[in-house]
Amino acid sequence: MNENYIKIESKSRSENIASIRVGITSFLSTINIHFDELMDIKTALSEAVSNAIDHGYGQEDTESIVTVEAWIRDEEKIIIKVIDYGKGIEDIALATTPAYTSKPENEHAGMGFTIMESFMDEVIIDSKINEGTIITLTKTIKKRKSNSKKVE
Numbered sequence: 001m002n003e004n005y006i007k008i009e010s011k012s013r014s015e016n017i018a019s020i021r022v023g024i025t026s027f028l029s030t031i032n033i034h035f036d037e038l039m040d041i042k043t044a045l046s047e048a049v050s051n052a053i054d055h056g057y058g059q060e061d062t063e064s065i066v067t068v069e070a071w072i073r074d075e076e077k078i079i080i081k082v083i084d085y086g087k088g089i090e091d092i093a094l095a096t097t098p099a100y101t102s103k104p105e106n107e108h109a110g111m112g113f114t115i116m117e118s119f120m121d122e123v124i125i126d127s128k129i130n131e132g133t134i135i136t137l138t139k140t141i142k143k144r145k146s147n148s149k150k151v152e
Helices: 015-029 035-057 112-119
Strands: 005-010 063-074 075-086 123-129 133-140
Touching: 005 015, 005 075, 015 035, 015 063, 035 063, 035 075, 035 112, 035 133, 112 133
Parallel strands: none
Antiparallel strands: 005 063, 063 075, 075 133, 123 133
């Protein structure tokens, strides 16, 4: 198996979401990935990191760490883990219910997991109360024929 890996650690500040997104999408752009697939991954990643910051720690906690790890396996399988060491999710089934939110005062709240699930092949949530949450996002990239032509 051919595998590449990257790890990004950031303080839990919403202004760092864009930098994490750019770092991971730059890493993924080293393979033959279609723009639409890259945008899907970027959107799901943004939601996962936002959830870690807003729900794992809370916006008032800007000093804790969010870790993002990404793997490219055989230039076709993308695995991304978004890790926080915050309060955890009490009821994962309830948290993943479309339109459910623990923060109804936030605009567009309650769609994060739905968005992640719609853009990725698999979303796995592993959470322990007072220990944190790991969201694993997986996507298999479609194989493409080479556009190169043989020169004779």
